[in-house]
Amino acid sequence: MHTDVLVIGTGISGLTYAIKLAEISPETSISLICKTKLDDGNTRYAQGGIAVVSNFKKDTFEKHIEDTYNAGDRCGDLEVINFVVREGNERLKELINWGTQFDTNSNDALDLGKEGGHSEKRIVHRKDQSGAEIQRALINKIRDFKNIKYFENHILVDLITDHHTKTNYNRCYGAYIISTDDEEIIKISSKVTVLSTGGAGQLYTFTTNPIVATGDGLGAAYRAKVKLEKLPYVQFHPTALVPKVKGETFLITEAMRGVGAKLLNHEGEAFMRHYHPSADLAPRDIVARSIMQEIMSNNHKHVWLDATHLEESHFISHFPTILDSCKLVGINPLKDLIPVVPAAHYSCGGIQVDKNSKTKLDGLYAIGECSHTGLHGANRLASNSLLESIVFSHRAAIHTSLEITKNKLDEKFFSMIPAWEGQHFSSKEQHHLTKKLRKELQETMSQLVGIFKTKEGLIEAQKKILSLYHETVDLYNNNKMSSELCELRNMVSVAYVLVNQAIEQKENKGVFYNHEYVK
Ligand SMILES: Cc1cc2nc3c(=O)[nH]c(=O)nc-3n(C[C@H](O)[C@H](O)[C@H](O)COP(=O)(O)OP(=O)(O)OC[C@H]3O[C@@H](n4cnc5c(N)ncnc54)[C@H](O)[C@@H]3O)c2cc1C
Incomplete structure (x- = not known):
């Protein structure tokens, strides 16, 4: 299958990106895939709302910028914080124009809530169902566009890169995808591929994230040699x-x-x-x-x-x-x-991207929770992640629409992509072993890489995860790829990078706390 743009993930970031791109570039074909149902990600669970400056009588952009920077333990990228906060209001209006209904007060103005770390009331919400309401409106909206198609029950296995095409252009050519209906792997070629795969809360036993949040985009990006940044900044709600x-x-x-x-x-x-x-x-x-x-x-x-x-x-x-x-x-x-x-809640770190959410691999973007933009620093300010998603999805869509016209990839290129190579059969034990390794990984992360860390605990976790990694590679080499094996492979890789980065981190900042570095 070929599509101009392949979007992997249908939370707020994937959907907003697709709508924006379809609006500005109606001739571009856009295909969205998600693991199970269109609303299976973290977005649907967001209760609080979106932090946006909208009451200009009381609130200012400067206050929101200051709150974001302070919550992030003064580690965020001030340029990014600046434009995200300033562009948020326009993006919020778009969400409303696309049909999202937020709560209003008796004056018909947006009813604003307050959350930890905010100096003013600025959380735009819909009861305690803000994410579900946004997701509903966006799913409804994508149906307006003939150039958007979506495929539920399709899981990213790997990004297609020069490694597969035996070329040397430092670019992404699409992705290998497994359909959970028949567990067959297909290739989808694309001029642009967008990772909007959400969080990785499932690395921990106790998490607010749904079952699909296994860090798949991070795992795939890592295998494609795209840098992952600041992974130890895991926020616990x-x-x-x-x-x-x-x-x-x-x-x-x-x-x-x-x-x-x-x-x-x-x-x-x-x-x-x-x-x-x-x-x-x-x-x-x-x-x-x-x-x-x-x-x-x-x-x-x-x-x-x-x-x-x-x-x-x-x-x-x-x-x-x-x-x-x-x-x-x-x-x-x-x-x-x-x-x-x-409980493990939010990945402040993620796939390294620039100010348009583009990665260093041409043709590959990452938006939403799976990306690392620099907004959150060492700790995300409450309700700033939905804000980040809408601002960066907009920027990425505009950037893509310009890129795609310049992109000279033709049919010949895509025909060079080989079919997925892997085992055709699975052993009887595969299912049981995959489940067991996943549980062991979650327990290791929860016990040794939780809110409080120690130097010895991290080293022990590193050893344990490396051994789980080898067991997973063994499973992968000797069995047909399945959706559960695909998740385990990503979780183990992401955990391993996270622990290595945690060992490297020599200072306590924001959500990162190692007893070794208490002053
Ligand atoms: C309980 C809870 C409450 C929250 N409350 C708030 C709040 O009030 N305000 C706020 O700003 N933030 C909140 N957050 C955080 C916020 O909801 C998320 O950061 C945001 O929704 C992430 O959106 P996203 O589009 O990046 O990813 P998600 O909404 O998580 O979507 C990820 C998508 O990727 C797909 N996917 C994943 N892996 C694959 C794969 N291998 N192949 C194919 N598809 C894949 C999934 O199926 C899904 O469609 C909350 C999070 C949780 C869990």
Whole structure:
């Protein structure tokens, strides 16, 4: 199959990119693929909303820039922070024009929420279902364009590069894709390939990310020799509900602390004031570490979130999903304290890209959570990731539309791409072994590469992951490629790079905390 542009991933970044490109370049054929269903990624789960300066009477771009830079422990790229914050407002208007419905107040203005690390109310939201609403509107919108096609149940295996075509142009020619319906691998050639594969939370046992978030784009980019940057900056969300809800870890949005909910220890004390002047609304890295400190020093399994001060009507109108999910596990948050722990949540690092989300490999872009743009520095400010996605998708689409006209790749080129070479049969043990290795990897990452790290722990993790890597390569060499093996191969590679980078990091910054470097 051939398409002008192949987009891998259908969260906010892949969909926004496709819509924008289809608008400016109606003759360009665009194919989107996703692992299972169009809304299977992290986007659908976003509760809080998008951080955008929209109330210019109170808020300013400068304040949002300052908040972003400070939350990132002053490690972010100020040029990037500047344009992302300034361009956000226009991109938000586009989302609204494409059909997204955000909550408004009695004056018909956007109803703005507040989250940790923000000096002003600026979170544009739809109840606690902001991501789901954006995803709904974007999926609806792509159906307007004849030049956009999408394929569900198709998984990226590898990017096609000079390694496959035996050429030397330093470019990407498309991707090998596995269809989960028949587990056959097809090649899709493209002038431009876009990775919008989301996060890698599944590297950890306890994560707010859905099952598809296995860092596949990062793994494929790494094999294509594209640089991965700042992987050890894994953000842990402070407040995930315990127990799991229907087998998945459920997030309690920071917006609840924005309306006054308080974290309490088992003595009933609001402990956050001991850790930071902004108490419960301190940046995420500080809140997550403080919670872990409380849990570890008192040997408890969780702390409590107290939202009992909220009126029932406020809960129902602002946090209906949280109310329902808590009730499903027997907690009534109007009366009961909510048990919470931190959970792996967001990859601040990712695939190295420039200011148009282009990688150093020609014809390859990376947008959204799988990319590293420099916006977040060492810690992402709450609700800045949806913002990053819309701004960089727009920039990448404009850049692609210009690139594609210059791109001289013709049919002859694509005919040089060989069919996927690999085993045709799988051993009986393959499924069981793949599952076992995935579990061992998650346990290693959770125990040794979590919120608190040590030098010895990282070295132990490195050894363990290297051994898991060899076992995975063995499985890969001796079995037919399957979707689960494909995920394991990516998870192990990404974990290995992450741990190596963590060992290299000699300073505690933002979400990165190694006991060795405490001053
Ligand atoms: C519980 C939760 C709450 C959050 N709340 C907020 C919030 O309030 N505000 C905010 O700004 N951010 C929030 N975030 C973060 C934000 O949701 C994500 O960073 C953002 O949605 C990522 O969008 P994306 O388009 O990059 O990827 P995703 O939405 O994760 O989409 C990834 C896509 O890639 C596809 N994919 C992955 N691997 C492959 C493969 N091998 N082959 C084919 N397709 C593949 C998936 O199927 C999916 O379609 C939250 C995240 C979570 C998990």
